[in-house]
Amino acid sequence: MPIENASDELEKPFIQQPKSADPEGESGQNGSIFMVLLSTFVAICGSFEFGICVGYSSPTQSSIRHDLNLSLSEFSLFGSIITIGAMFGSITSGRIADYLGRKGSMRLAAVICIAGWVAVYFSKAAWSLDVGRFSTGYGIGLSSFVVPVFIGEIAPKHLRGGLATLNQLLIVCGSSFVYIVGTIVTWRTLALTGLIPSILVLVGLFFIPESPRWLLKVGRRKDFDLALRKLRGKDADISHEAADIQAGIAHLEDLPKVGVRDLFDAKYTRAIIIAVGLFVFQQFGGINGINFYSGEILAEAGFSREKGQIAYAIIQVPITLIGATLMDKSGRRPLLMVSATGMGFGSFLIGAAFYLKAHALLLEWVPMLAISGVLLYIATFSIGMGAVPWVIMGEIFPIYIKGIAGSLVCLVHWSVAWLISYTFNFLMTWNAIGTFWIYAGFSMLTVLFVAKVVPETKGKTLEEIQAALSAHRTAKNRNRNLLED
Structure with a gap:
């Protein structure tokens, strides 16, 4: 696919991209x-x-x-x-x-x-x-x-x-x-x-062994050769891979050095909004509150804390495996939207359980509603919102700003994570119903954010993604200039 057409293709999440020939594919690693x-x-x-x-x-x-x-x-x-x-x-x-x-x-x-x-x-x-x-x-x-x-x-x-x-x-x-x-x-x-x-x-x-790329980056050429040989096996031909790594390191050294201020340049704005937005919505969906205190949530709803936590633990692993399998098949955007929708419905069910408990209605349904909501929430989180934001973050930033941009995004992620985990118990004391329905509302907003802002990156090279983001920015500037004229 030509890079100049990447902008149009970026919005087509269900179209499979043809695989390019890979001389160093599975058969090339001996x-x-x-x-x-x-x-x-x-x-x-x-x-x-x-x-x-x-x-x-x-x-x-x-x-x-x-x-x-x-x-x-x-x-x-x-x-x-x-x-x-x-x-x-x-x-x-x-x-x-x-x-x-x-x-x-x-x-x-x-x-x-x-x-x-x-x-x-x-x-x-x-x-x-x-x-x-x-x-x-x-x-x-x-x-x-x-x-x-x-x-x-x-x-x-x-x-x-x-x-x-x-x-x-x-x-x-x-x-x-x-x-x-x-x-x-x-x-x-x-x-x-x-x-x-x-x-x-x-x-x-x-x-x-140490990472061969880091060894070469710090000038330890002999250790680089030994580490790469140890990783690939004594009979492997590492000459081609070694040359590629050397070329990549040399290219990195030629790239411009950037600081935090450079991240606010207009050409990086959309990537920053996408990455930061995904992690803010991930956290405001309540994951750290539910993850850190699931036992107490279930106990408050009248369900066995021990049984609930065991069920919670068991469901995460297979669902995460399913999400990893689907990521390069269904695409990032569909997984995110399905995941956020499920999280919203799960939070709504937990809130409904506490609503019934507060009003003494259908009390026999309260424990089952609570455990159903918690399990639905963590299952759908695991299939998309847990892993996909990290994948997208690694795809949308140019290589020469990935380190500093990643640090900024991680700072935002952990800051919001602290806010949610610290306030959860106080929110529950204030109003358990409102707490989970607020989380449900943010999960629904996540669906809208993904639909309007987040591009599909499945099957695209990093160069195609960067070209598409650049084309989107150019088109937006052109439209703004036309409106001003």
Whole structure:
């Protein structure tokens, strides 16, 4: 497809694009992929840690509050402060990954998470809980950047997409794991389980190579050759791939350097609006409130906290797999709109359950409405709004501003995530019905935002996407000039 026609094609989400010939496709990789798989496994242990950290507050709220005599506001701060830590982690992640390398960054993230879990385990007061929670937040904020970057830099291109989806899948698995185990063990023992993936990362890093691209970027040519050879196998011909990587690094060095102010240039406006908008709507749909406190939601509605959390945990993994499968078949926009619609309906059902409870109507229906709403919400979130915004963010920014633009978007994401997670308990105290119907309203607005603003990027090269965004901007400026004339 010619790049000059990309603008028209960008709005056709259901049209399949022809596959181009790939001389280095599956048949072109004649080396062993064992080291790639091992390296990916070590990296996604950090993703599993991410899921455990995020899900920890849901099964532990009542027991921590009881054991340490915490007020609602104190526990709300504990639950939400992880997002503040993640905010700082994501802001500093790019520079740390460039300075320490991908392995060094993952090692640092693992050590910080271990320190955080130890602080939580030994906590006798709210302040030490918060310190530990903040530390785990910083660790996952750092790893949330470096893990997908590392996987993308070590994987052969015919495996890159599939291996990249494992990052989101393992986050969901970690969250599901802590929901289930949290129904069996105490909150202190559950904190110890958070040490396991970080320890696996620390041990595993001794057996895997550094990112070849980072090694070449910092001038370690000999180490670059050894790392690439180790990843592709001793019998693989790496000359062509090595030449491509060298050309890519040389091209990056020739690109213009940009700062935060440059992001507000008119040529980046639409991409910024799309990325920031998706994450703002994702969070204002209430995901962190429901994810962090699902156990208490179900208990308030009269449903078994333990059974509800187990069902919540079980449904996430297969639905996330389905979403990953559909992403390059149905397209990004349809998945986002179906996902947001389901989230809105799920939130409406939860609000309806609390409405019936408040008015003493059909009380036998209240628990089933609540669990149905929660499960529908998390299932539809997992199929689209969970992963697709991250994918689109990686597609719509030019390569030379991806780092700084990604940091800005992540800052907005974690800031809004903190706002939602911190205010959730207070909103529930104010009006449980209104809380979930507000979330439902934002989910419906998300559908409108996607339909009007977000382009379809399925089957397009990054160059075609950039050309289409540029053509859209040019057409908009031309129309504005015509109106002014």
